[in-house]
Amino acid sequence: MKSGFISLIGRTNAGKSTLINSLLEEKIALVSHKQNATRRKIKAIVMQDDNQLIFIDTPGLHESKASFNQLLIQSALKAMKDCDVIVFVASVFDEVSDYEKFLTLKPQIPHLVVLNKVDLAKNEEVLQKLSEYAKFSGDFQAIVPYSARQKSYKKALLDAIVKLLPKHEHFYDPAFLTPSSQKELFRDFILESLYENLSEELPYCSEVLVQSVKEKSNLFVIHAQIITDTNSHKAMIIGKEGATLRRIGQKARIKIENLTQKKVLLKLFVVVKKAWQKDEKFAKQMLGYEE
Structure with missing residues (x-):
């Protein structure tokens, strides 16, 4: 083994x-x-x-x-x-x-x-x-x-x-697909939907913070923030009458449902944090690089 x-x-x-x-x-x-x-x-x-x-x-x-x-x-x-x-x-x-x-x-x-x-x-x-x-x-x-x-x-x-791996017992239960947390996976699915629905540069100014995940018998209730750096970017993410944000949410929800095989209620909110990419402590927290 x-x-x-x-x-x-x-x-x-x-x-x-x-x-x-x-x-x-x-x-x-x-x-x-x-x-x-x-x-x-x-x-x-x-x-x-x-x-x-x-x-x-x-x-x-x-x-x-x-x-x-x-x-x-x-x-x-x-x-x-x-x-x-x-x-x-x-x-x-x-x-x-x-x-x-x-x-x-x-x-x-x-x-x-x-x-x-x-x-x-x-x-x-x-x-x-x-x-x-x-x-x-x-x-x-x-x-x-x-x-x-x-x-x-x-x-x-x-x-x-x-051939290059050492002999070692399993680190994880073989039934697991990933040791990454649900929040990490859900966050990246939402971020991926941002990439799919926004122009070339805008997603790089945005991040996702999953605030809470509540699992019921056949339902995930997820609250998440989309963090961006200016009010104009916030308006673009929301779109006319909220159309873009709904589209982002719909695509993310489908991705999460395909993975979890459960219904998903996804609530997205857009917030502005100016120059968040220059805030090293915040960026490390968002990227999960803190030791």
């Missing part, structure tokens, strides 16, 4: 969250085409025979001097140290230079490379990218092509990871 923690590392939009949902065969991680969508480290528990693999979805590696984004980068770098295996996730369309930048961080943990989104590329494109990574074969333990949509090479990927 082997058990261990696997940190998914890679640039933004490499498909890390989609990969987790694919391996788990259940949606728990926030997925968005917008960069830096993942803000918190979500853990997913995947069983491979009697082995337990605990995947940690981390914020994407990117270059930024903004204090809020620096917290995201620090979280990803910390995850590279607090694990048993690193999986570097790269789209088949990404430049190999992204992997070279990763190597400059001098990872001390064994790692392998997942070449993601191969279903969207031609065979010759996949082979070309594999040949480009071949010169780094002394750095990684394995390289595995993967399609999160088709789940091709899923067993090959899990087997490759298991």
Whole structure:
């Protein structure tokens, strides 16, 4: 029996969250085409025979001097140290230079490379990218092509990871999908709905705070705040006669119901906290990075 923690590392939009949902065969991680969508480290528990693999979805590696984004980068770098295996996730369309930048961080943990989104590329494109990574074969333990949509090479990927894990009893009940709390999951579903319904820049000025979750026999009652930085952004989130906020709430509710298999009563409120991204203590609290 082997058990261990696997940190998914890679640039933004490499498909890390989609990969987790694919391996788990259940949606728990926030997925968005917008960069830096993942803000918190979500853990997913995947069983491979009697082995337990605990995947940690981390914020994407990117270059930024903004204090809020620096917290995201620090979280990803910390995850590279607090694990048993690193999986570097790269789209088949990404430049190999992204992997070279990763190597400059001098990872001390064994790692392998997942070449993601191969279903969207031609065979010759996949082979070309594999040949480009071949010169780094002394750095990684394995390289595995993967399609999160088709789940091709899923067993090959899990087997490759298991080889690198230590022998250990299960850390969690094998029946669990994630040790992340309901509040964490619900918060990210609401945030994902923000990304889906608002313009490119606005979601980055917004956060979600789940104030309370009450579970009844066949119903979740959830109260949550959407926090944004200006009154004009608040007006955009609410929309004309509340239409945008209702749409955000409806989509979030459906996501939560699909996960919990229960009816959901979701009450959303929009509040303004000016310059919240510059308030390091508040940002750490929201992102769950406090020690």
